[in-house]
Amino acid sequence: MQSNDIRQHLLNQMNWRYGTKGFDPEKKVAEEDLNAILDAMRLAPSSFGLQPWRFILVESASIRQQMAEAVPANKAKFENASHLIILARLNNLSQDYVDHYFNLVKQVRLQDHAAVKPFYDMVSNKGKTTPKDAINMWTAK
Structure with missing residues (x-):
């Protein structure tokens, strides 16, 4: 199959939906x-x-x-x-969860904390400042 054929086949399959009875x-x-x-x-x-x-x-x-x-x-x-x-x-975004995630990121990508700090700070701040009901809505998507 050519690349365009594969793409079209995939889109056709994804556009077809069926609720299993x-x-x-x-x-x-x-x-x-x-x-x-x-x-x-x-x-x-x-x-x-x-x-x-x-x-x-x-x-x-x-x-x-x-x-x-x-x-x-x-x-x-x-x-x-x-x-x-x-x-x-998850129904909350705990700092422990964020820390665990970033420890994995650093380990897998072989990066030190300085390399991920801006992103880490942004995500940590989001977890600390976002209301719990908004976190619940976010994790439900």
Whole structure:
């Protein structure tokens, strides 16, 4: 496929949306495909690069059953889906979280604190000065 063909194919696929009404319990997402999905989720961009979320792959049948019981309207989806991935988000932007993130940035990019200080200060200030309800709205997006 040519580059333009690939681009057009991708756009066509992204423009098509479908709300799954049910799952066939006999069909399973291949491990390779699941790993690609998890990688895409992990690599999804976020504001400031902070990725204020976590993805939890629920593999325990008993936990899936408990979740299914808690959401009766979608019980069959919880029970029949090949895999269950929970998206959890942070509800605050603590200084510990910001510090941990910037320590990782410095480690991965082999940079000292002076190199990241302007960005660190901006993000730290945002966490300290932004009202909690605004942080909640931001992490929900």
